[in-house]
Each structure stands twice: as structure tokens, then as C-alpha cells.
Amino acid sequence: MSTDTEKHRALLGALKDAQGKGDGSFETAAVAAFEHVFEHLGRLNDHVAQGGPDGEERRLKDGESATLR
Numbered sequence: 001m002s003t004d005t006e007k008h009r010a011l012l013g014a015l016k017d018a019q020g021k022g023d024g025s026f027e028t029a030a031v032a033a034f035e036h037v038f039e040h041l042g043r044l045n046d047h048v049a050q051g052g053p054d055g056e057e058r059r060l061k062d063g064e065s066a067t068l069r
Contacts, residue, residue, distance in 0.1 A: 011036055 011033045018025035060066055 007036065 011029070014029040015026065015033060018029045020026075
């Protein structure tokens with residue numbers, strides 16, 4: 001199993017375990033989950049938005065979908 005899948009399961013488990021406790025653990029788990037989501041989005045952005053020196057969007061490659069932009 002990939003370490004990313006293990007991380008996802010751990011984050012979801014922490015959210016489920018913290019529900020309804022009222023001790024701040026849910027907020028902590030939610031922040032950790034969102035930080036991980038933002039890491040994914042950063043990697044995705046690095047992959048699809050490789051613009052020129054002025055930061056403009058790069059042209060699509062043949063057959064590439066603009067959906068993720």
C-alpha cells in the first residue's frame with residue numbers, strides 16, 4: 001500500500017475518532033487533513049501550470065485536457 005494511501009486512511013481515522021469529543025481534536029484533525037489536501041493541490045498545480053517566465057499559463061499539449069486548470 002502506498003504511503004499516501006496510508007496517510008489518507010490515518011487522516012480519515014483521526015477525523016472519525018475526534019468527532020463529538022469537544023476537546024479540540026476534531027479541529028486539529030481537520031487542519032491536518034486540509035494541509036494534506038493543499039499539498040496535493042500544490043503538486044497538481046506544479047504539474048499543470050508550468051508557465052513561462054512571466055507566469056502565464058503554458059499552452060496545452062496535443063490531446064491534453066484543460067479540465068484541471
